[in-house]
Amino acid sequence: MKSDVLIIGAGGAGLTAALHAKEKGVSVRVLTKEYPTRSQTCMAQGGINAALGNNGEDSVEAHIANTLKSAHGMANEDAVRHLCASAPEAVEWLDRLGVCFSRTKDAKIAQRSLGGASAPRACHAQDYTGLKILHSLYDKCLSEGIEILNEKFLLDVIVSEDKACGVSVLDIRSGEVEVYESKSVILATGGYSRVYDKHSTNSTASTGDGIVAAVRAGAKLKDMAFVQFHPTGLKNSSILISESARGAGGYLLNSKGERFVDELRPRDEVARAINEQILSGEEVFLDIRHLGEEFIDEELPQERKLAILYENIDPVTDLIPIKPVAHYTMGGIEVDKTSSTSLKGLYAAGECANHGVHGANRLGGNSLLELIVFGKQAGQNAAAYALLENSDVDIHPQVKYGSEIEDDNDIELDFYKIKEEIADLFYKNVGIIRCEKDLLSAEEKIQEIQSKLHLMGAEDRSKVYNTNRIEFLEFKNTLEVCAYVVREALDIKESCGAHYRID
Numbered sequence: 001m002k003s004d005v006l007i008i009g010a011g012g013a014g015l016t017a018a019l020h021a022k023e024k025g026v027s028v029r030v031l032t033k034e035y036p037t038r039s040q041t042c043m044a045q046g047g048i049n050a051a052l053g054n055n056g057e058d059s060v061e062a063h064i065a066n067t068l069k070s071a072h073g074m075a076n077e078d079a080v081r082h083l084c085a086s087a088p089e090a091v092e093w094l095d096r097l098g099v100c101f102s103r104t105k106d107a108k109i110a111q112r113s114l115g116g117a118s119a120p121r122a123c124h125a126q127d128y129t130g131l132k133i134l135h136s137l138y139d140k141c142l143s144e145g146i147e148i149l150n151e152k153f154l155l156d157v158i159v160s161e162d163k164a165c166g167v168s169v170l171d172i173r174s175g176e177v178e179v180y181e182s183k184s185v186i187l188a189t190g191g192y193s194r195v196y197d198k199h200s201t202n203s204t205a206s207t208g209d210g211i212v213a214a215v216r217a218g219a220k221l222k223d224m225a226f227v228q229f230h231p232t233g234l235k236n237s238s239i240l241i242s243e244s245a246r247g248a249g250g251y252l253l254n255s256k257g258e259r260f261v262d263e264l265r266p267r268d269e270v271a272r273a274i275n276e277q278i279l280s281g282e283e284v285f286l287d288i289r290h291l292g293e294e295f296i297d298e299e300l301p302q303e304r305k306l307a308i309l310y311e312n313i314d315p316v317t318d319l320i321p322i323k324p325v326a327h328y329t330m331g332g333i334e335v336d337k338t339s340s341t342s343l344k345g346l347y348a349a350g351e352c353a354n355h356g357v358h359g360a361n362r363l364g365g366n367s368l369l370e371l372i373v374f375g376k377q378a379g380q381n382a383a384a385y386a387l388l389e390n391s392d393v394d395i396h397p398q399v400k401y402g403s404e405i406e407d408d409n410d411i412e413l414d415f416y417k418i419k420e421e422i423a424d425l426f427y428k429n430v431g432i433i434r435c436e437k438d439l440l441s442a443e444e445k446i447q448e449i450q451s452k453l454h455l456m457g458a459e460d461r462s463k464v465y466n467t468n469r470i471e472f473l474e475f476k477n478t479l480e481v482c483a484y485v486v487r488e489a490l491d492i493k494e495s496c497g498a499h500y501r502i503d
């Protein structure tokens, strides 16, 4: 059955959009390639920004100023004003949904400092903020009876009469291509940091699928070159140690035990300072030992567990070895102030979208906020569009879909190996520091790999639960994304935020 609003992605943005669309009285369907509670939003630790002033003086104006400064002049001021002014209401909405925020002694929502913020502003649930938000949103969607279909891999946004009117997906369980028709479509498929693969904090699902599908359907992209590198990924696994560790007073030290940067500068600056140390032969460590076991177990329990599990060190007694890793992608599908893309009927929200609020460097704690503020906006506007009489378009019989999965290539090249090679190359050449020579060689490599795609494919030709095939589709999407990123990085000659040209 055709739905009014069809949402692809069940992370924070997709589920928020679903709840607000439903409130408008339309039918809503959500499709996702993973189970909703596994969406990357569950990994967010540090918090969600709102100028509540519960742990020290703060104001919406200060939040706006910090966001604009961090964005290096590349943000849209009106969008930033809307984001920051809507933040207290967004957090209040989450609180009412049942998100178990940490509390101050007088029972207000507790707030902590993150880099680039002039006040403790990040509302958090210990360091499980994203997990608690995602679970609360999912609970609410279930209780509202919103239809959520899991393990559906987006292939194409279907366009008829120049309007989005549904999607084609690969049903992962059966291996069949399916079509879902709708009056409007919202893409909420997350970012593309996994083009850096193991050099990224992100979920393996962050392969930019929705962004590539949007381009194929005719939508525009913006700021794809702006990729944020988080200063403190664990050295061996790239798993994130949250900025809240530095916000609470953690130090960065080199092998000589010297501090070398103000730890609470914006992420791009701190990441570059660490990178410089590493390039000069130093190891870099995060030191939170002085915060004490009691504080760490209360405020940063997940960080401690992750460091023990994945780095075999205990932050209560040991230094934490770290390196900067790809963390957040500011670029994405260009949307206007109604969250509408350049294609009629197609909306986007969350990390896959570009609402112009992060510019060249996102402020920590503003992404979770963006999911709630612009997820709501996308849901409401996609619902309003679906209620218009002329939004109901049938799929033209000649529209072809699902062609991406037709592959009977003779496999000569191992795409898993090539994926790793690209990630290493991108981390080095299209990473924290960039120059024309390196960018050109990365672009050449991507073009060479694209020309050899007919020699790669899924070895497993079965249909049911064929993860090999899904991973090949994701690989093809990351290749496309790499081409967009490196092309734009070549076009932007001067340094700006996370895009730092050394030439």
Ligand SMILES: Cc1cc2nc3c(=O)[nH]c(=O)nc-3n(C[C@H](O)[C@H](O)[C@H](O)COP(=O)(O)OP(=O)(O)OC[C@H]3O[C@@H](n4cnc5c(N)ncnc54)[C@H](O)[C@@H]3O)c2cc1C
Residues within 6 Å of the ligand: 008, 009, 010, 011, 012, 013, 014, 031, 032, 033, 034, 035, 036, 039, 040, 041, 042, 043, 044, 045, 046, 047, 048, 049, 129, 130, 152, 153, 154, 155, 188, 189, 190, 191, 201, 202, 203, 205, 206, 209, 210, 240, 327, 328, 349, 350, 351, 352, 364, 365, 366, 367, 368, 369, 371
């Ligand atoms: C370790 C870590 C810590 C972070 N901490 C913070 C923090 O403290 N504060 C903050 O503000 N931000 C933080 N962030 C950033 C923030 O968590 C993300 O930007 C945000 O959660 C993205 O949400 P989303 O809804 O856009 O996408 P996601 O949560 O990534 O969800 C994407 C959804 O799309 C689905 N999907 C993707 N591709 C397809 C496809 N082809 N077909 C069908 N479905 C598809 C996925 O299954 C998933 O359901 C952190 C990020 C990481 C990685």
